[in-house]
Amino acid sequence: MRRMPFALLSVLITCAGSSPAQGAPTAGTLVPTPVPPTNDTTAPDSANAGEPPLATRLAAFSTTAFGLTGGGFLNELAGARVELAYTPRFLVGFSLAYANLKGKDGRVSNALPEAMLGYRVPLGRVVGVPFHIASGYLAKNGPTLRVGAGFDFRLGEKTRLDLTLVEPMVWITKERPEASLDAGLAFSGEL
DSSP: OOOOOOOHHHHHHHHHHTTTSSSOOTTTOOOOOOOOOTTTTTTOOOOTTTTTOOOEEEEEEEOOOOOOOOTTEEEEEEEEEEEEEESSSSEEEEEEEEEEEETTTEEEEEEEEEEEEEEEESSSSSSSEEEEEEEEEETEEEEEEEEEEEEEESSSSSEEEEEEEEEEEEOOOSSEEEEEEEEEEEEEEEE
16 A cells, blocks of 8 residues: 655645635635525515416406297396305406396396306406306205306506306206397406
8 A cells, every 4th residue: 555645745744724714725725606695574574486376356347138048038147156266367266246137927036146267368468368267056946057258447557357158058047047149348457
């Protein structure tokens, strides 16, 4: 085995024991690159980077249902809906509507709670095409189901006008199912 010269051993010990805090580095030592300090108030959390925040909207709506069965009828719905947008395109909504319906002996009043799933295709910064499917339960009658599409228009940073142009709907009544073709209008604002 070869003996290491004393001078070389002395240099290795000096290099291993020196640090930038103790003074200038000697030849042959690696100097770590300084890392700038991070500011937690401006840097986004890496787990949430790229994810838009959830948006909560409140909407007031009105829908007119033109009956296609049962000799024709005209039903009106008016109510409020809470929408939870979990991406810029997908949303879940929950609504409660006052229903003015054609009854056996004239007009009757009822309430229609519904749950809705929606999807929006943006056509630009201002206009979009929303699609939705909604299902509810009409007290003293039965379940309802409707599928709709239309246009929405951004009126401001947080407000929007929705026009539902085509919305077929099925009303399950005690006697038989009824079908209608609906049109609606909604005004919504972000909370």
